[in-house]
Amino acid sequence: xxxxxxxxxxxxxxxxxxxxxxxxxxxxxxxxxxxxxxxxxxxxxxxxxxxxxxxxxxxxxxxxxxxxxxxxxxxxxxxxxxxxxxxxxxxxxxxxxxxxxxxxxxxxxxx
Numbered sequence: 478x479x480x481x482x483x484x485x486x487x488x489x490x491x492x493x494x495x496x497x498x499x500x501x502x503x504x505x506x507x508x509x510x511x512x513x514x515x516x517x518x519x520x521x522x523x524x525x526x527x528x529x530x531x532x533x534x535x536x537x538x539x540x541x542x543x544x545x546x547x548x549x550x551x552x553x554x555x556x557x558x559x560x561x562x563x564x565x566x567x568x569x570x571x572x573x574x575x576x577x578x579x580x581x582x583x584x585x586x587x588x
Contacts, residue, residue: 494519503543545575
């Protein structure tokens with residue numbers, strides 16, 4: 478985005494305005510609509526009704542659904558860590574150095 482702004486010699490504020498008016502995929506609302514509940518006035522003509530505030534109550538639910546969808550795609554290749562048993566030889570990182578260690582017992586909290 479910044480490269481295009483410098484190539485066209487347009488002001489950065491105008492680029493940010495268009496960025497804030499661009500809808501986010503999967504939500505259908507722009508950052509301006511989520512925060513200010515309306516479109517921002519720009520050089521692109523828009524109907525006056527779009528510049529009036531309109532509260533979207535389901536924005537947090539839409540954001541959460543989008544995050545869960547992205548998490549599903551990210552977790553497709555994830556592998557569960559194996560269980561560590563007592564007296565197992567492991568290496569522990571202390572600063573920049575890896576030192577040998579032994580597992581004493583299992584802990585109930587996650588790693």
